[in-house]
Each structure stands twice: as C-alpha cells, then as structure tokens.
Amino acid sequence: MALSHILMPALPIPPSWFPGHMMKFTRMLPALLTRTDVVLEIRDSRLPLTSINRTLEGALQKWRIERGWDPNNPTRRIVNTGACERIVVLNKRDLVPEWGMEPFRNAMAKKFPDQQMLFASWQRPRDIRNLSEILVKIAKRHPHAMELNVLVIGMPNVGKSTLLNALRNMGIKGRTPKAFQTSAQPGLTQALSTRLKVSLDPLVYAFDTPGVMLPFLGRGVEGAERGVKLALIAGIKEGLYDMEALASYLLYRLNVLNPISPAYLQLLPAGSPPTVNLEEFLTQLAQRMGMIKRGAEPDLARAAVYFVRWWREEGGLIAASSALQIQEYSAGSTHSGIQGWGFDFQWQLQPNDKPTSKIDEARIVQEKMEACIDEYQITMEREDSEENNISPTQIKKQQVLEEKMRRKMKYTKR
Template structure:
C-alpha cells in the first residue's frame, strides 16, 4: 500500500458535549485553587496536544500571579510563602512506544521549562513513585503548611482517578482500598471529590475533579478530526459518534504512521494485505475472529468494536515489541512517521537513515508542538475556536464595552 493512498476519511461534524457539571467546575475553579498548593494537569500520552485544555490557562495564570509567581518562569515575583506548583502529567505512558518518551520530555523542557512534566502509567509504579516524591518534596519545602493540597485537573477519561488511586497505593503503607471509582466511559466523576490522603508525613491530600471538555471542538476538518480523536479515546459521551466513523479514523491514523506494516495486521488473516478501506478491514477482522450473524453474515459492528477497543486497551502496541521504532524503507521520496496521534512528521530522504536518532525525533516533536501552539493562537485571535453562538456573544460583549468607554 502506497503512502499516497493514505487519505483522511470524511468525518462528521463534531458534536459538543459540555454538561452542567463541567460548567459548574469552570465557575468554581478559582475558589478551589485558592486552597490549592499543587495542580496536576493530567493529559493522555497518546494525544498530548489534543488533551491540552486551554480553558485552564488563564485561571492558572491568575492563580500563579496571586501567589507571587511569574507564570512563564520558575522564579518567584515576590515571596508569599505559599506553595504554587503546576505539573503536567502525561498519563497512560504504557500505551505508547518508549522510544518517544525521552525526546518528548526534552522537547517540552526546552519549550516550556517553567512547567515540569511527568510521564506516568498505573502499571509502572516507579513512575508513580517519582510523581509522589515530587509532591512530598513540595510539602517538605513548605513545612509551615499544615497539609499540602493537590488539585487534579484534566479532560474526560485521561485517567485522573486511576492515577490518584495509584498515588495513594504507593504513598500509604499497607493494603489500601481503591478510594475513587473509575470507569472506561467519561463523566463518571461529576463533582469535586472528598480529600484523598496520598502521604502521611508530611501530609498530602488530593482532590479529584470532573473531566472538563472544551465547549466547542472547532470548525471544519480541524474540528471534525479533533472530535474523532476524543471519541476514539472515549473522551466523549458514548453514542455521540458512530463506531464505524471511529474505526475509519483509527484505520487512517495507523496507516499514516506505518503504511507498509500497520499495527492492525495481527487482527486480520495472515495472508491479508493492509487496506485503506474500513469496510474491507472490518470484514477481515470479523472473518479472522469468526464474528458471524444469523445466516453466516459477517458481523462488522462487532468487528468495529473489537478494532477500536483493541487500540484503547493496548495503544496498538505489540506486547513484546512496543519499544521498536517503525522501520522505514529506503527511498528517494520523503517518508511520514510519528509518535502517537498528535506527532506526525515528514522525513526527507537524507534523514531516513537517522530516523531513530533521539535528537532528530526531539527536533521533529518540537516543530509539531510549535506548529500546534501557533495554530491555536491564530484560532483564538480570529475567533475560529468559538461556535457561532459564542462568536455572537463575544461580539455583543465587545460592542457593549466600547459603548461604556465612549460614555466615560
């Protein structure tokens, strides 16, 4: 299958999902931050840019300024004696190839040195312990604080509750029951949790919050793809997207990342070839797994669910070779590769032999991050990140402000 044939499928317009408990959290967030010492902003490692919620930015910036901190450096503006740390946690790291972790860590350190980043997986307790130790160290640096309060923020289904349960397990000696209920579907947590003890001495407590989605996913193809990504990672309410649309987008991404040997090959018969046709793929999956309806008809609906849930559960990583860098054929044409569903880059012919160089990967990741930031800033300045209703409300507010200035 040629890379020229890998084209993005037609995707439905994104469906907004912003229930009332998300609105309440947005309004009450400044109040909760007033008694918070550390913010853990949890993102999904498979989509570390898509799961950035810009709604947090201004509120957290004001929180830092009020605590005497410069939001863009690690240096204090003046000493208030109050702890004020904002950590980014890229969760579900075990669902990503390990070869991209260190390049991304260094890329984020270069571009945002004022915001420490941790990679975590609830299946790897050493990473959870590293984050727990960072929280304990903050508490030790501020011994006058009776207890360190940690607020956990993030989009739906990025693993906030599971991460807190893991932090509790490594921080409290002896057997500990799971303190927070978790679910594979978004929206399980609908209010701020009661304090969850993560460490005894010094005392560290955490508060879980509902997953906060953005009110509007975007216009055109950009919004459609963003919606497909959230649906794929179970970040949206089940039923908002047809499973075949999700499967179609997943097929496109896997073929884009490795058209010669896509990750789904173990799901189809050995003699089958990679395909760009989702109907053909689902028929092959149903055939291999003997998914039949009455009358011997292939059950492509079950096949679509198997395909999507396979990615959600495994990240499309083979159990014994998740760290392997995809091999690229030697060619005179540029090649496309990437890491996860947010980092995709083109390799010029002279770069193909160095495709596995961590410094080259880091540079490509930094280009992706900067391009993403620039596009978000452009969308914000043009108002294209707002729905038509939000644009009208902004226009009315701006006109009202101008009239007030004229009157004064």
C-alpha cells in the same frame, strides 16, 4: 511492503458535549486555586497536545502570577511565599512507544518551561513512587506550611481517579480502601471530591475534580480530527460518534504509526497486506471473527465496534511496541516516509534524516516533535484570533450579553 499513500479520511462534524457540571467546575476553578499549592494536570500520553484543556489555561496562568512567578519569564519567581507548582502527568505511558518519550520531554521543556512533566502508568509502581516523591519534596521545601494541597485536573477519562487511588496506596502504608470510583466511560466524577490524604509525613492532600471537555472542539478539519481523537480514547460520551467513523480514523492512524506492519494486521489472516480501505478491512475482520448477518453478509458495523474496542484494550499496547523506523530511510534513498508517535505527532522523514548514532536519532525525533508543537501553537493562536474555538451558540450568548450591557450603560447615563 510499506504503504506509500496514507490519506486522512473525511471526518464528521464534532458534537458538543459540555454538561452543566463541567461549566460549574470551570467557574469554580479560580476560587479553588487560591487554596491550591500544586496543580497536577493529567493528560493522555496518546494525545499529549489534544488533551490539553485550553479553557483552563487562563486561570492557571493567573494563579502562577498571583503567587509570584514572573509573567515574562516562566522559570523565574519574583516572590516566594509558598508552594506553587504545575506538574503535567502523561498518563497511560504504556500506550505510546518508549523511543519517543525522552525526545518529547525535551521538546516540551523547551516550549513550556513552566511545566514539570513526567510519564506515568498506574500499573507501574515506580512511576507512582516517583510522583509521590516529587509531591513530598515540594512539601518539604515549605516546612512552615501545615500541609500541601494538590488539585488534580484534566479532560474526561484521562485516568485522574485511578492515578489518585494508586498514589494514595503508595503514600499511605498498610491497607487502604479504594478512595474514588473509576469507570471506563467519561463523566463519572461530576463534583469536587473531598480531600484525599496521599502522604502522612509531610501531610499531602489531593482533590479529584470532574473531567472538563472543551466547550467547542472547533471548526473545519482541525475540529473534526480533535473530536475523533478524543472519542477514540473514550474521552467523549459513548454514542455521540458513529463507530465506523472512529474505525476509519483509527485505521488511518495505525497506518501512520507503522506503514510497514501496522498493529491491526494481527486481527487479519496471516499474510494480509496493510490497507487504507476501511470497507475492505472491516469485511476481512468480520469474516475472520464470524460476524455475519442474514444473507451471509459481513456485519461491518459490528466489526467497527470490535476494532475500536480492541484498540482501546490490547491493540494500543501492540501499537506502542513498534520500533523507531528512521533507519529505514537511508542517506542514498530518494523517497520520504511518514512517521508518527501517539495520535498527535506526525512528520515526514526525508532521505537526509539519516542518524549516525542513537543520540543523533533522538535529536532528529526531538526536532520533528518541536516542529509539531510549533504547528499546534500556531493553530491554537489562529483559532483564538478567528474565534474558531467558540461555538455559534456561545457567540450568540455573548452577543446577547453585550447588547444587555450596552442598554444598561445607556440607561445609566440618562
């Protein structure tokens, strides 16, 4: 039986994690773009909106305009003096359901026509070959250029280095050494890499860059949820979040993705029903896994760690195998239901959301996703206008700089 009431748990205030190497790269980006032909932005398929780094958007838009793209029409180029393309790769595609990929691609194409988007996984040679062919085609469209330079950017732990290693192995024939070190923990890459050759004919080079976190994740519920999402995909340094807080949100999100048979049921005894109670769930999990403390008490903290790490490994694959459930809501039904895709998309299914064909089914999902993207953009614009994306420390620093500037101007006038 499906869960009827799924409420998001209370979440902790997001921590700030913005080491010096991230600030250094952010300041370097405009200069790096002057010698960049293609920006390859890597995002996590589970967080296709949350893993957008808005702090880099201004520099990327300025780069496009300086290279001749029309600021009022992102699909029109006024002056074409060389390659200038932005490709967004949704990495780890095997961790989101297949049924949402095409509707998502179509929804994003309508909202962000200046970005070429594709799903990929380094474990799928066809995806890497497709990406390699795209880069080679761009290079061949500009035969006068001696080489094509690709700058790879993205948040921490979205898989930039791993994807580049796979791209190099695909583009360079014969045995090639692993070009970049990789890690399951964020923050391994802390400096701009040396150029990595990913194609010989035509010549294509790529630069790996440090993963850059948002300087401030935001206030209120939106900021708290943003932080927990990024921590769950290991995009935030381990230890900044309590694992039980992450387990609480993970339980909620897996219930949203499949209220009838959530993925975590595979961890519990056969016949266990879905639950929204974290303590009840962790108790069952601890007992089943033999995680018992002195006094025969279940070790809930250890169970929470196990739950989160299980999801990061095999659990995510199980969750991604869930089928589209629109058919569960018939035209004659009087109730609605929640549906989700990844961790960024959630919508309400109404009784009249009854598809008549597979094409109609995809159309409904696309419309729901477009509404979610609109809501995301409205939230970002509101946060920008209210300065909710700036931490108190940043505001104080900005005020100090403004005061120094006022004093300097006052002294100059004298």
